[in-house]
Amino acid sequence: MKQYFKKLTGKWEEFNGTLPLISWNEEADANIYVGSQDEEGYIAWKHLEKCENTNFQQFEQEINVILHNDVKAYFNSFWFLEMIGWVSQYNINLYPVIPGVEPEAFCQRVKEYILEKENSTYIPLGFESNGMLVVMNNESGEIFVENGEEKSYKYLSSSLKELISQLDFK
Numbered sequence: 001m002k003q004y005f006k007k008l009t010g011k012w013e014e015f016n017g018t019l020p021l022i023s024w025n026e027e028a029d030a031n032i033y034v035g036s037q038d039e040e041g042y043i044a045w046k047h048l049e050k051c052e053n054t055n056f057q058q059f060e061q062e063i064n065v066i067l068h069n070d071v072k073a074y075f076n077s078f079w080f081l082e083m084i085g086w087v088s089q090y091n092i093n094l095y096p097v098i099p100g101v102e103p104e105a106f107c108q109r110v111k112e113y114i115l116e117k118e119n120s121t122y123i124p125l126g127f128e129s130n131g132m133l134v135v136m137n138n139e140s141g142e143i144f145v146e147n148g149e150e151k152s153y154k155y156l157s158s159s160l161k162e163l164i165s166q167l168d169f170k
Contacts, residue, residue: 001077004085004164005047011169019044022081029099032079047080054103063114068138070160071123075103083126085167087156090145091129092167122146122153125160136160 012020019034021042034044053076060066075097083094095106113124122135125143133146134156143163144153157163 001047001074001164004083004167005078005080007167007169008082008085009046019046020082021045025081025098025101027098027101028081029079032081032099045081047078048099049078050076050097056103056107059103059107059110063111065110065114065123065138067110067123068136068141070141071125071136071138074125074160075106083164083167086170087163087166087168090134090156092126092134092156092163093128094126094134094164095124 008020012018021038021044024033024037024041024043032045032048034046037043054072056067056072056075077097079097079099081096081098083096085092095109096102098105109124113122114120121137121139122144123138124133124135126134128134128145132148135144135146135153136142137144141159143156143158143160145156146153157166
């Protein structure tokens, strides 16, 4: 993930001369922001290494599902406001780990997904630009794009770590 953030900040610096910018989110802990909002409500942000781990045990008991270790590592590595990029023809937007918001928002999304999909082995991790979900097979750790209308899955990568390393900017 460190390599991804280095690549992201380098691209923003090259393109805009700034750290990555995002719309102000009043729910987010202000420590993730750098500087102040511009006239359009955008503000720079910088990823922060997490100091304390989230224990998902209570949530796992509640939904009767053990989350894949890659999901736990993802949510316990850094605080960040955006993880985006292209993989193949897909413009991927993985769920951010926003201080003050996560992991509660993620847990709620997973709970709703599991209730809707009954006995699914998949966990939602984000979406792609055409509105399809990016999901992980919670048993194998493989990453797919889910086409909800066709009830089909398109393979993206063997792991979340691999997917993140493949994220590129066009």
